[in-house]
Amino acid sequence: MxxxxxxxxxxxxxxxxxxxxxxxxxxxxxxxMAMNPFCExxxxxAVRLKEKGxxxxxxxxxxxxxxxxxxxxxxxxxxxxRAIHVETDERVESLGAAKALAKLVEEEQPGLVILxxxxxxxxxxxxxxxxxxxxxLPQGTFASAVDVDGEKVQVTREVDGGLQTVELTxxxxxxxxxxxxxxxxxxxxxxxxxxxxxxxVKTPADLGVSVGSRVKLVKVEPxxxxxGGVKVGSVDELVDKLKNEAKVIS
Amino acid sequence: MTSVTERDSMDFDVVIVGAGPSxxxxxxxxxxxxxxxxxxxxxxxxxxxxxxxxxILSGAVFEPRALAELFPxxxxxxxxxxxxxxxxxxxxxxxxxxxxxxxNALVPKSMHNTGGDMPRYVISAGNLCRxxxxxxxxxxxxxxxxxxxQEAIIEEGVVKGILxxxxxxxxxxxxxxxxxxxxxxxxxxxxxxxxxxxxxxxRLIQKYDLAAGKDPQHYGIGLKELWDIxxxxxxxxLVLHGSGWPLDKSTHxxxxxxxxxxxxxxxxxxxxxxxxxPWLSPFDEFQRMKHHPVLAKHLxxxxxxxxxxxxxxxGGLNCLPKxxxxxxxxxxxxxxxxxxxxxxxxxTAMKSGLVAAEAVFEAIAGGDEGGQELTAFTEKxxxxxxxxxxxxxxxxxxxxxxxxxxxxxxxxxxxxxxxxKLPNVHDTTPDHAALKPAAECEKIDYPKPDGKLSFDKLSxxxxxxxxxxxxxxxHLRLADPELPIRDNLPTYAEPASRYxxxxxxxxxxxxxxxxxxxxxFQNCVHCKTCDIKDPAQNITWVAPxxxxxxxxxxx
Numbered sequence: 001m002x003x004x005x006x007x008x009x010x011x012x013x014x015x016x017x018x019x020x021x022x023x024x025x026x027x028x029x030x031x032x033m034a035m036n037p038f039c040e041x042x043x044x045x046a047v048r049l050k051e052k053g054x055x056x057x058x059x060x061x062x063x064x065x066x067x068x069x070x071x072x073x074x075x076x077x078x079x080x081x082r083a084i085h086v087e088t089d090e091r092v093e094s095l096g097a098a099k100a101l102a103k104l105v106e107e108e109q110p111g112l113v114i115l116x117x118x119x120x121x122x123x124x125x126x127x128x129x130x131x132x133x134x135x136x137l138p139q140g141t142f143a144s145a146v147d148v149d150g151e152k153v154q155v156t157r158e159v160d161g162g163l164q165t166v167e168l169t170x171x172x173x174x175x176x177x178x179x180x181x182x183x184x185x186x187x188x189x190x191x192x193x194x195x196x197x198x199x200x201v202k203t204p205a206d207l208g209v210s211v212g213s214r215v216k217l218v219k220v221e222p223x224x225x226x227x228g229g230v231k232v233g234s235v236d237e238l239v240d241k242l243k244n245e246a247k248v249i250s
Numbered sequence: 251m252t253s254v255t256e257r258d259s260m261d262f263d264v265v266i267v268g269a270g271p272s273x274x275x276x277x278x279x280x281x282x283x284x285x286x287x288x289x290x291x292x293x294x295x296x297x298x299x300x301x302x303x304x305x306i307l308s309g310a311v312f313e314p315r316a317l318a319e320l321f322p323x324x325x326x327x328x329x330x331x332x333x334x335x336x337x338x339x340x341x342x343x344x345x346x347x348x349x350x351x352x353x354n355a356l357v358p359k360s361m362h363n364t365g366g367d368m369p370r371y372v373i374s375a376g377n378l379c380r381x382x383x384x385x386x387x388x389x390x391x392x393x394x395x396x397x398x399x400q401e402a403i404i405e406e407g408v409v410k411g412i413l414x415x416x417x418x419x420x421x422x423x424x425x426x427x428x429x430x431x432x433x434x435x436x437x438x439x440x441x442x443x444x445x446x447x448x449x450x451x452x453r454l455i456q457k458y459d460l461a462a463g464k465d466p467q468h469y470g471i472g473l474k475e476l477w478d479i480x481x482x483x484x485x486x487x488l489v490l491h492g493s494g495w496p497l498d499k500s501t502h503x504x505x506x507x508x509x510x511x512x513x514x515x516x517x518x519x520x521x522x523x524x525x526x527x528p529w530l531s532p533f534d535e536f537q538r539m540k541h542h543p544v545l546a547k548h549l550x551x552x553x554x555x556x557x558x559x560x561x562x563x564x565g566g567l568n569c570l571p572k573x574x575x576x577x578x579x580x581x582x583x584x585x586x587x588x589x590x591x592x593x594x595x596x597x598t599a600m601k602s603g604l605v606a607a608e609a610v611f612e613a614i615a616g617g618d619e620g621g622q623e624l625t626a627f628t629e630k631x632x633x634x635x636x637x638x639x640x641x642x643x644x645x646x647x648x649x650x651x652x653x654x655x656x657x658x659x660x661x662x663x664x665x666x667x668x669x670x671k672l673p674n675v676h677d678t679t680p681d682h683a684a685l686k687p688a689a690e691c692e693k694i695d696y697p698k699p700d701g702k703l704s705f706d707k708l709s710x711x712x713x714x715x716x717x718x719x720x721x722x723x724x725h726l727r728l729a730d731p732e733l734p735i736r737d738n739l740p741t742y743a744e745p746a747s748r749y750x751x752x753x754x755x756x757x758x759x760x761x762x763x764x765x766x767x768x769x770x771f772q773n774c775v776h777c778k779t780c781d782i783k784d785p786a787q788n789i790t791w792v793a794p795x796x797x798x799x800x801x802x803x804x805x
Contacts, residue, residue, distance in 0.1 A: 015801055
């Protein structure tokens with residue numbers, strides 16, 4: 001079975017997010033970028049499926065600028081067999097990504113598509129669901145366990161009330177939650193080998209889709225800075241401040 | 251660990267430890283020569299930072315001499331040298347308000363950053379390294395960020411390569427599910443380019459007695475911030491240096507403030523680690539320094555966007571160890587090639603890398619199977635302009651240690667006028683032995699940060715984007731775990747809590763009401779100051795899991 005894994009290049013989770021001085025966007029100048037952590041989990045799951053003999057080929061896919069090939073190389077080092085890069089400098093939103101992926105799914109006919117449930121940059125949590133709608137394939141989102149059995153896949157989902165297990169008929173779409181697995185480290189020789197694995201570059205035009213953004217980014221504001229605490233002299237003063245300043249008691 | 255682990259091994263012609271200016275310059279030059287000679291050569295660079303540039307911190311005003319030797323077409327290749335230094339100012343701060351601007355004619359000429367035969371540039375060393383890494387990869391070098399060299403492989407007295415640290419080891423030393431044993435990277439020649447106080451370099455200097463006959467090495471701690479400032483305040487290429495307040499007369503150091511590209515200003519303090527008063531806190535000196543009107547006027551209305559710190563090696567030629575040993579070389583600040591008289595180290599570090607690459611390639615091209623001591627390097631190095639520079643300024647730092655900032659400055663001014671004819675000055679007290687007992691020193695009451703120009707330590711460390719996997723062994727090793735509370739606390743009021751710029755060390759009250767020494771290694775910005783300044787040399791910095799540490803942007 002061929003497994004598709006979508007990966008996204010995002011700002012590294014260790015980096016403190018900074019807004020551009022003109023508030024037009026998040027400042028990504030000289031900032032460390034990395035693979036979205038949920039996508040790392042998706043890659044790991046695909047690699048484990050291949051180790052179990054379930055998957056025969058893993059194809060890593062990304063949509064983004066040229067630099068996003070770094071993240072594809074990471075996926076290749078972790079165990080993907082080949083990669084497809086849909087190159088664009090446009091700000092890609094969930095729908096654009098889902099359209100490009102849908103086209104690739106149509107071309108390549110994978111048995112399973114694994115995506116992160118969301119990317120930590122915009123936190124949309126939409127691409128997997130949109131891809132399912134566009135392709136008409138069944139979806140198992142927020143997966144904390146994935147068991148492929150013949151033509152079926154059982155996906156344990158992390159839902160508000162606990163865990164829900166759904167059974168989907170392959171081909172299917174799965175999006176990963178945090179507890180699905182703990183991704184491995186890439187090995188040094190595998191990083192070297194990854195440089196020689198095939199990586200196809202396509203454009204959205206090649207796929208006949210437009211991935212441009214449909215939402216206009218008006219303004220980006222950083223969260224309000226936390227105000228320093230105040231030391232109070234007495235219980236009475238505390239009660240007074242809670243009542244009249246913080247207005248949390250009446 | 252004592253257990254024997256099956257380790258994978260890979261062979262290269264040359265392994266380079268550290269993707270900084272010297273390591274990357276060496277990597278590029280090696281490949282250039284190999285490509286020109288149409289000879290196959292495998293060169294690998296390992297870097298403990300999560301990406302190239304993540305652990306790079308420097309001023310910096312850059313002299314492009316070595317870069318131009320490596321890539322005469324650096325401009326066409328898009329090297330990140332966009333802001334030529336256009337104006338140079340030097341100040342002596344008298345107190346918290348007053349300052350004297352020194353006329354250029356009285357400034358030692360090594361400190362001039364404009365004029366002369368070559369423009370200097372205000373740059374980000376991190377971005378320079380990122381660019382050098384791209385060039386190196388284009389030439390065929392393998393670069394592996396996120397892999398920390400743990401130790402040198404030494405067999406029968408010969409360095410044969412390095413061992414990469416294990417990944418996925420728990421705090422208790424036991425392997426976790428994600429455990430991945432580190433590989434051996436074996437090489438004909440291994441270049442150590444770890445930067446100041448490299449943890450392997452330190453051990454090699456001891457093992458091969460490379461510092462025999464030299465003065466003890468001297469260090470400073472450099473603290474740096476990056477600010478976005480209002481456009482109307484921005485004068486790209488303006489270069490300010492100064493000394494004096496807030497440091498007292500027995501504490502040496504100086505500050506810098508450069509206007510870089512993109513409406514950014516960098517500001518920093520470099521303080522010699524030969525300071526005596528254990529109450530002193532380099533971090534707090536830096537924070538209060540920014541309130542001086544000479545500096546504040548550039549920063550006011552701006553926003554601090556990054557913070558970091560790094561030890562610098564500043565002993566110069568008197569302290570420069572032998573750089574060769576069987577199977578390898580120490581280059582750049584790992585050896586100590588910084589020219590303190592110019593307050594610059596990037597150009598000499600790169601030059602040492604270039605010379606090393608030439609010596610190594612010559613040997614390998616001549617059929618050398620590796621493991622030799624490359625004495626040819628020493629000849630080439632001593633014939634280089636970088637060595638000549640260091641020779642000329644050998645007394646610069648020691649004179650300041652001996653005669654103070656003003657007296658030493660005068661010595662340096664006169665000595666440079668005379669072409670280095672004054673007798674050489676030495677400073678033979680190691681930095682860790684310079685501290686006086688706390689009881690003999692004045693306690694320093696630092697002002698509270700205002701949250702606009704000055705900040706507390708933890709919110710600063712936050713801006714270094716530092717992260718370490720928490721479940722791993724502490725990488726700050728105490729030879730004697732009782733020593734900090736037993737000896738350092740009563741005698742020196744445990745100075746680690748103050749000299750550490752990242753809040754790693756704390757003395758807290760334990761459950762039994764007694765003081766306890768706590769190490770928050772997750773905060774460590776890899777500056778190495780503790781390894782240098784602990785009065786008992788009780789702290790050893792070793793490499794944590796690869797990829798940990800700060801994630802500096804354009805620092």
